[in-house]
Amino acid sequence: MKIASRPKCLTKEHFSYCPGCTHGIGTRLVAEALDELGLIEETVGVLSVGCSVMLYKFIDCDFIQAPHGRASAVAVGVKRALPEATVFAYQGDGDLAAIGTAEIVHAAARGDKITIFFLNNAIYGMTGGQMAPTTVEGQATTTTPEGRDPALQGYPIRMTEMLSTLDGVAYAARVALNSPRNVRQAKRAVRRAFEVQQEGLGFAIVEMLSTCPTNWGVKPTAALELIDKQMLPTYPLGEFKVPEGMKKVVTC
Amino acid sequence: MEKVLMKGNEALAEGALAAGCRYFFGYPITPQNELPAYLAKRLPQAGGVFLQAESEIGAINMVLGAASTGQRVLTSSSGPGISLKQEGISYIAGSEVPCVIVNIMRGGPGLGGVQPSQADYFQATRGGGHGDYRTLVLAPASVQELYDLTALAFDLADKYRNPTMILGDGVLGQMMEPVVLKPSEEIERPIPGWAVRGKRGGKAKLITSLYLEPEALEEHNLKLARKYEKMQQEVRWEEYLTEDAELVLVAYGTMARVVKGAVRRAREKGLKVGLLRPITLYPFPSEALGKLAERARGFLCVEMSMGQMVDDVKLAVCGRAPVSFYGRAGGIFPTTAQLLAQMEKAMKH
Amino acid sequence: MLEEIIISGFGGQGVMLAGQLLIRAGMEEGLEVSWIPSYGPEMRGGTANCSVVLSDEPIGSPVVSEPSAVLAMNLPSFEKYLPLTQKGGLFIYNSSLMDEAPGRGDLEMLGVPATEIADGLGSGRAANMVMLGALLARKPLVKPESIIAALAATLPAHRQNLLPLNEKALKAGAEFAEAR
Numbered sequence: 001m002k003i004a005s006r007p008k009c010l011t012k013e014h015f016s017y018c019p020g021c022t023h024g025i026g027t028r029l030v031a032e033a034l035d036e037l038g039l040i041e042e043t044v045g046v047l048s049v050g051c052s053v054m055l056y057k058f059i060d061c062d063f064i065q066a067p068h069g070r071a072s073a074v075a076v077g078v079k080r081a082l083p084e085a086t087v088f089a090y091q092g093d094g095d096l097a098a099i100g101t102a103e104i105v106h107a108a109a110r111g112d113k114i115t116i117f118f119l120n121n122a123i124y125g126m127t128g129g130q131m132a133p134t135t136v137e138g139q140a141t142t143t144t145p146e147g148r149d150p151a152l153q154g155y156p157i158r159m160t161e162m163l164s165t166l167d168g169v170a171y172a173a174r175v176a177l178n179s180p181r182n183v184r185q186a187k188r189a190v191r192r193a194f195e196v197q198q199e200g201l202g203f204a205i206v207e208m209l210s211t212c213p214t215n216w217g218v219k220p221t222a223a224l225e226l227i228d229k230q231m232l233p234t235y236p237l238g239e240f241k242v243p244e245g246m247k248k249v250v251t252c
Numbered sequence: 253m254e255k256v257l258m259k260g261n262e263a264l265a266e267g268a269l270a271a272g273c274r275y276f277f278g279y280p281i282t283p284q285n286e287l288p289a290y291l292a293k294r295l296p297q298a299g300g301v302f303l304q305a306e307s308e309i310g311a312i313n314m315v316l317g318a319a320s321t322g323q324r325v326l327t328s329s330s331g332p333g334i335s336l337k338q339e340g341i342s343y344i345a346g347s348e349v350p351c352v353i354v355n356i357m358r359g360g361p362g363l364g365g366v367q368p369s370q371a372d373y374f375q376a377t378r379g380g381g382h383g384d385y386r387t388l389v390l391a392p393a394s395v396q397e398l399y400d401l402t403a404l405a406f407d408l409a410d411k412y413r414n415p416t417m418i419l420g421d422g423v424l425g426q427m428m429e430p431v432v433l434k435p436s437e438e439i440e441r442p443i444p445g446w447a448v449r450g451k452r453g454g455k456a457k458l459i460t461s462l463y464l465e466p467e468a469l470e471e472h473n474l475k476l477a478r479k480y481e482k483m484q485q486e487v488r489w490e491e492y493l494t495e496d497a498e499l500v501l502v503a504y505g506t507m508a509r510v511v512k513g514a515v516r517r518a519r520e521k522g523l524k525v526g527l528l529r530p531i532t533l534y535p536f537p538s539e540a541l542g543k544l545a546e547r548a549r550g551f552l553c554v555e556m557s558m559g560q561m562v563d564d565v566k567l568a569v570c571g572r573a574p575v576s577f578y579g580r581a582g583g584i585f586p587t588t589a590q591l592l593a594q595m596e597k598a599m600k601h
Numbered sequence: 602m603l604e605e606i607i608i609s610g611f612g613g614q615g616v617m618l619a620g621q622l623l624i625r626a627g628m629e630e631g632l633e634v635s636w637i638p639s640y641g642p643e644m645r646g647g648t649a650n651c652s653v654v655l656s657d658e659p660i661g662s663p664v665v666s667e668p669s670a671v672l673a674m675n676l677p678s679f680e681k682y683l684p685l686t687q688k689g690g691l692f693i694y695n696s697s698l699m700d701e702a703p704g705r706g707d708l709e710m711l712g713v714p715a716t717e718i719a720d721g722l723g724s725g726r727a728a729n730m731v732m733l734g735a736l737l738a739r740k741p742l743v744k745p746e747s748i749i750a751a752l753a754a755t756l757p758a759h760r761q762n763l764l765p766l767n768e769k770a771l772k773a774g775a776e777f778a779e780a781r
Contacts, residue, residue, distance in 0.1 A: 040451075041450055041451055041452050041453060042450035042452065043450055044320075044321075044448050044449070044450055046317070047460075053462060056456075056458050056460070060451075060456050061450070061451060061456050062448035062449065062450055062451055062456055062457050062458070063448070063456070063457075063458050063459070063460075064316065064317060064320045064347075064448055064458075064459040064460075065343075065347070065458070065459065065460035065461060065462050066313060066316070066317075066343070067313065067339055067340060067343045070309065070310070070313035070316075070340070073305070073309070073310045073311075073313035073314050073317070074313045074314070074316050074317035074320075075317060076303075076310075076314050076317060077275075077277065077313065077314035077315060077316060077317020077318035077319070077320070077325075078317040078318065078320065078321055078448075079317075080275065080301045080303060080314070080317075080318060081275055081301070081317070081318035081319075081321045081323045081325070082321045082449055082450075085321075085449060085450050086450070102306050102307055102309070102310065103306065103309070103310050103313070105306075106305070106306035106310060
């Protein structure tokens, strides 16, 4: 009996994420969902700027590389010109919640039938650990060496809750990649976000809380715990919007 | 051939439709609003998509996405909006995705004004955004050319896998002139092989401008440079009364029409003057100007700017004859009398 | 033949339409034509105007800076275009809306009480057609029938009933100009 295997649509390339980073789990979950739903042949992915830009090396489907922050706008263009394709963008917190805020908000408001995976690790990974819009209060980064001080740098932004208030959004969930239980839940949410697009129900987003041991300056195991201790108080898990008639799949 | 009266904006839109363009993404800005308004009606009738984006940035990236699927895609804007689009245009050029971008120029810098202008010549012909790239640039001067050159813009974009820009002004868009339309047959255009549409049994494709390896990026830049070199063969221009001209005026777009009228008047007065009108601004008709420089005694470049194309005229003439310049801004066209005075002044030197 | 015309007046006086009728008629009669609405700084001052060029050769400039004929429908237009008109040009003004002002000796000046004439026919809004009629009487650029055909082609189905009034206005303008 086969219990687990490498998803078929993952290439043989080794992930280029840092050792111990949970980003690879997110990538794998997307690949598994594409396999299980049989979508890989008709999928166009959009790469954002950040660690996720390497995704094209790992998932064996068509890709377009977008300017920083514009992945959702590029995805909208693809979907409008090719409605029969499955279109997803995979964006980090800097890309989606800072420089690309306008693009994501309006794609969501229009109810564009695209699927967004939002990797939130509360920091800029690729550029070397600067403060992100999602950096939590007190968190030290290279640009907030004394920790994020709301009086100076403002408060972290909860994108998924914000987006869930928009009528165009069909599905909005936040999951975490730091424990087997959370990963199983994340898997169901990722799959659901593709199903919502397949059914043509509207915009779907899954925010995945992910670690960045390198830039957080902690060991991978400690990073997993930090998600529970530092991120969950600011970013509660759950499904903030589920299409009518669909059951909730995240049970925390 | 049957002629129909059309406004410039409508002719541009119909030219795009006739070329098989079915996708438009844009954001409102004066003075190009009539073009999107017309397409918002016409595109759905033709089975296409019109989408008003949240910003110029959103619009140009939707263009990148839609054009990456191999479809013909259009966007339009004016100076301030084109500045915002430049990020996306750089990525589109770097990724070698064809598309057509319209700039109905207005005066700047900054918010400037909404009057006709030619102040975006540098921005259009030098790439405009970051990195080392060029866009093809067409400068229509009549309603007929708005129709014809828009179709050509799509053909050139496809041929070179490169963004093509149409550079005009508000007067051109509002102007009414007779147009001969092409017979409206459905053009069958195969989807190009590089397009991303899901791999569908084939190999996965990637549209990207990212080359992290130094050698790969240099090779990419060399390939683009070879392409830009090849584009030079697309140069187009019009010469008017240049055969025996002692003074050759150089102007493009609406300004070239104004100058043409003045040249005709000058000829009636016995002045030996002619006009060279670049139709493509990139590539620039340097060779044609160089040939004229061998016999003309001087050049006068007239622009609705403080002097941009004149640099290219000087490069082409290369010191063989004096090049003078006359520019107006703020949307003010020179009168025939003013142009005649400029010609007489240039001929005295 | 090269005729460079400015038609100018208040918004609502039908100056744009008058220009469009001229070029549509011209095109149907085989002339080269162009039309540009008020542009740029010209738009200031509450006047609407259009540049119309009719020619038997390909048109150079569609932008008219020194007109050979002017239809000035109101006083601001009179004041603006009088000094710009070419020597020997035709200058027709709507004398219903302005006191007799000094003209220029080197122009063919013609005051037409266009609004009064149109009112008399049933609608002051046809003043533009009265002015067009006067223009064509002095300069037979196109046939009046072509103007009416152009109007018929421009008006939507539910406005076709306006054709007889406009035809009368065009004729009345011509008769007034011929009588002077």
